[in-house]
Amino acid sequence: MKTNKKKRDGFSGEKIISLPPSLLARKKDDFFLNSLYISHIGYFPKATGHYRNRPKGCTDNILIYCTQGKGWFRIDDIKYEVSANQFFIIPATDKPLCYFSDAIDPWTIYWVHFTGNMLSSLNESFTIQNLINPRTIAFDEHRIKLWEDIYNCLKKGYSQENLTYANLSLYYFIANFLYPQKNIELTQASGQDLSDRVIEYMKNNIAAQLSIQQLASEFSYSPSHFQNLFKTRTGQSLMEYFIQLKMQRACQLLALSDLKINEIAASVGYSNAYYFSRVFHKVMGKSPTEYKNKNRYNNK
Secondary structure, three states: OOOOOOOOOOOOOOEEEEOOHHHHHHOOOOHHHHHOEEEEEEEEOOOOOOEEEEOOOEOOEEEEEEEEOEEEEEEOOEEEEEOOOEEEEEOOEOOOEEEEEOOOOEOEEEEEEEEOOOHHHHHHHOOHHHHHOOEEOOOOHHHHHHHHHHHHHHHOOOOHHHHHHHHHHHHHHHHHHHOHHHOOOOOOOOOOOHHHHHHHHHHHOOOOOOOHHHHHHHOOOOHHHHHHHHHHHHOOOHHHHHHHHHHHHHHHHHHHOOOOHHHHHHHOOOOOHHHHHHHHHHHHOOOHHHHHHHOOHHHO
């Protein structure tokens, strides 16, 4: 039988976001954000060599949806096989668990980690424990669009609005698996307001050292008015938002590439790796090296 080799590099086309723990801690009194919220979200296409070992379990629930290929996972020495068009949910546990893509026909998976004050109630009310056994579910393009909607919302940054929208959408995403027969098509709104265009501009210039003056000039506003408009819309200052977008990109590079810390720092606009590490620690609650060692998504 052919066996997988644990892969150090990421997977072509993968998508990953890890939310900063410090950000969620600042919003701990917000009922909607903390009742049930996303901590990590990702997509691994044809993930050859994907392996994740969690000897102490995981404090989050983990939902994994396999759209192609095969894989398996093991909880406390009980092994489960997973095939295309199946999903499973591993409830928060302290039991050892691991999951592994098939060596010959590697899986393509969409996944999300979620936790919060209502996690125990959710797991009990919907007997999530029963969903450890993989269930077959008919493919639905709307389900994928819903995942992408959540991911793209968080990709824009962590404003109060984005976090609330993504986490409220999480309920619908979970419901899509629990009650697939109830799925309905969403009508997606089009168009972008000013903050959306500014965020897109910042993402496209993630390696730049943009100032408020430069951004205001780009969009033909006075700096003070521009700053006020953006903060009113997102709840955060321009520079705070830009830094969070930089750290989001840094997390992806730390998790998915073999770039050195100074190379990652430069790619998100920091010529001084030490200063970058200080900023990263402030936002993510750990150093870049600690994050890299813990979150290598060759094995998420």
